[in-house]
Amino acid sequence: MNLFKRVLGLIWMLLGPAVIIFLVVGAIKNIDTSGNKDINNPVIWIIIIAIFVPIAIGLMIFGWYAIKNEYKHLPEDSDHLNFE
């Protein structure tokens, strides 16, 4: 199971850039005054890309943690969290 999770981690790491590419290509294709009025507004695309890029980076970090088997154990008590 742990091996499965670690292998999946690689997929999450690749999925991050894939999402960014999909959105950027989508923006380039659809931002057009004569295009579909629901999705041709550049402001919406800029907002969506600005929101999704950090999320995609978060997914890559998640994948990296999964590969390193960081999710084998998580802290169960506030005392286990050493913030000092």
Added chain:
Amino acid sequence: MTDEAFNAEWGGWRYPFWFSILLVGVSVYIRMKMEESPLFSKLKSEGKTAKNPLKESFSHKANFKMVLLALFGAVMGQGVIWYTGQFYAQSFLETKVMLDFEQSRTIMLWAILFATPFFIFFGWLSDKIGRKWIMLLGMLVAIITYRPIFNYFLEKSDITTWQQEGISGGNVNLTKTVAFGNNGDSLITNTQTFTFNSGAAYTQQRVDTLRSATNEVITGKPVVKDKILPTNTYWRFVGLVFILIFYVTMVYGPIAAFLVELFPVRIRYTSMSLPYHIGNGVFGGLVPFIGVLLQTTFTSDPLVGLWYPIAIAALCLLLEQYILTIKLIKK
């Protein structure tokens, strides 16, 4: 209430906002009566509460990895299931199925009314048998049944099937002409209403343009709208939307307790806030936009917009593998 009275400056549209004052009062009353949880009170008395929860939540690896896990392994899937069941379904009935406004809204209202108690039921059940499996099951059945359910909506509202049944009430034709532009052109709106033996009905509208200079008529494309479903089909639609919202109750009922139990008390509130709001606001909130985006890109499949919630829920289902073996209920 007449449309005029409803749309007036201080008309009916304001009534729900007036009513919300009562809800604010209830909310304030509840908060005044609330006490801190025993675990937080204990931590507070020991002086162990977080000095800078934001910094502690996101700049420390031990906690940040849990924030990511909560977002991708639970809330992301819950968000898309919620928005698909309640908001995308309504939009689909009105813009793809082209149902009559009143029918689409009453279908949603009945379904929400019947399904709402299940939020409490699944919250209660998750206290008894655990949160994870209820949420996983909700996502799984949604992934499997979304396309068949939405396809049923399209099939049962297909006017070619209705036309085979024969027209009972005949059709009503209306033609309206209005001036268009400054050069004497006119727009001619032709509206036809068809009624069928089963009780179904629909309106077909075509807008033609009459060029005054040449007396040429440019024929517009007919648009079918305001479909009225027969009574039995109407209640089947209510049943199916109920099922969609039932899925919402499965993933949403246990989520609050699930998030609470995922994080230790010290940084709980700040840490669960980010994944909750991104999961619902971003992943859920973008269901309509990405649905239109997919529809515009892949025009041949009218259900293509569903691949976004299906893919996100499937991804979340896979990512929950990381949570399944983790012991919840943190101190």
